Amino acid sequence: MDLTKCHLVHVVRQYAPGVGGLEDFVRNLTEAQKGRFKSVSVVTLDRVFSDWENQLPASEVIDGTSVYRLPFHGSRRYPIAPRILKAIGSADLVHVHAIDFFYDFLSLSRLWHRKPLVATTHGGFFHTDKYRLLKKVWFKSLTRLSAAGYRRIACCSQSDLALFQEIAPLKATLIENGVDLQKFAEASSQDPRKHIVTIGRFSNNKRLGRLLDAVKVLVERDPDWKLDVIGVASDWSVQTVLDEVSSRGLTDHVSVLAGLENAEIKTRLSRSSLFASASDYEGFGLVLIEALSAGLLPVVHPNEAYKSLAAEHQMVRLADYASAQDAADAFEETLAKLQQEPSLRENAMASAQIHGWDRCRDLYDQMYRDALSVT
Structure with missing residues (x-):
């Protein structure tokens, strides 16, 4: 037909x-x-x-x-x-x-x-x-x-x-x-920064608690580290996320931002250099590709979707968030690599184009x- x-x-x-x-x-x-x-x-x-x-x-x-x-x-x-x-x-x-x-x-x-x-x-x-x-x-x-x-x-x-x-x-x-590669195109900070962003529903499979545990380790090592948690309520309410942040003493280091429009998200990305996801399951990993298109370097849990994408995109760092120490190490090492090789930002954006x-x-x-x- x-x-x-x-x-x-x-x-x-x-x-x-x-x-x-x-x-x-x-x-x-x-x-x-x-x-x-x-x-x-x-x-x-x-x-x-x-x-x-x-x-x-x-x-x-x-x-x-x-x-x-x-x-x-x-x-x-x-x-x-x-x-x-x-x-x-x-x-x-x-x-x-x-x-x-x-x-x-x-x-x-x-x-x-x-x-x-x-x-x-x-x-x-x-x-x-x-x-x-x-x-x-x-x-x-x-x-x-x-x-x-x-x-x-x-x-x-x-x-x-x-x-x-x-x-x-x-x-x-x-x-x-x-993937809509224009939505967040080139949005990340042009200079390496100790600023992480995660984007997605506040659902159980995203395991935000494990991400917050890793950020707590980072902050204990260096108080300049920041995290933006961007998304919408799901299994967890916004208040639940805020309570999890507060219980770890991270109120001054973590921003919880719900219901943002794309333009607002793009503004937040301009302050960040790294993308994080502790998710134990993703259908495809669309937000990871959006992160690459923005020039963010991903540090993500090795679920099946992310392992598949890591095989295609060499700048994707897999880190087991079951260990907060290991995940924190991965963030520090990824940022250090970006500081040594600023071209990784452009490489990330270029690699997203196949999607x-x-x-x-x-x-x-x-x-x-x-x-x-x-x-």
Whole structure:
């Protein structure tokens, strides 16, 4: 099918005005797809999980893209929204993002709606070790069964690809996430500074406590060290993060900044030289690539996504945050290396370029063509 004659519908549980890697990815993908399809729209839920009480409009146009929102019940982990069947009525192709209710329900109801389906994994649901055995059983049963309804499954990391090849070997393909390289381009401090930034939801898998432990060691060695914690409330509230900072005696060294606009984040990055993440799980590691595009040198925990990215980007430093002393050593050594080799800042920005949106968009176009050619 000619894509310019195709009505493409993205289905994702969270979208703008929500903030996060999944939301940003789908928003940037729809932006990159403008003019390439007959229409591109987004179907999502009518509440942002970090602002549970605020019901959003049923429909809205965001950045020129039509967004339709559905009521739901159930938990944030598995929100149930059966009205999705009506919402995809005009679609020629449905692109489901993440492994959740939408992924299962649209596959299991495919004989009813008869829409071609593709999916992007976004890390599946193995974000933490919590309920890991149950998750494995679910993955090997319902997730495997649902995979039968998809014509193609895009895996956004090598670890996702290895996982989904177990249940859909002929459908799983690697398409690493595109990244908005202009959002924070060249934003980092031009001079090496003892200033670290971390960006992301305040969620359990980010393990902010371990990062704060490492910063406490740094400050004990040298009180000039600073950290900016930038993000939005999730499993941890803003007050919880502030309490964790205070309990370690870091109030004068750590700033907690919630709900900032991109321009405000860029201003904060101009004071920083290093990016940190103690996260034990990432679907892809999009924020690490954004950090590189800003010229920040990352010091990150060796989860599967970060290990994969470190293999591609030599300036990414892996450090086990289980040891605050080792993580602190890694920060000091990385800054010392930057002081000796200022060109590392430019090297970081240059290395991020392979993750631009043109390549990602073209790979998705080809996946769509392949899916639509299936008979």
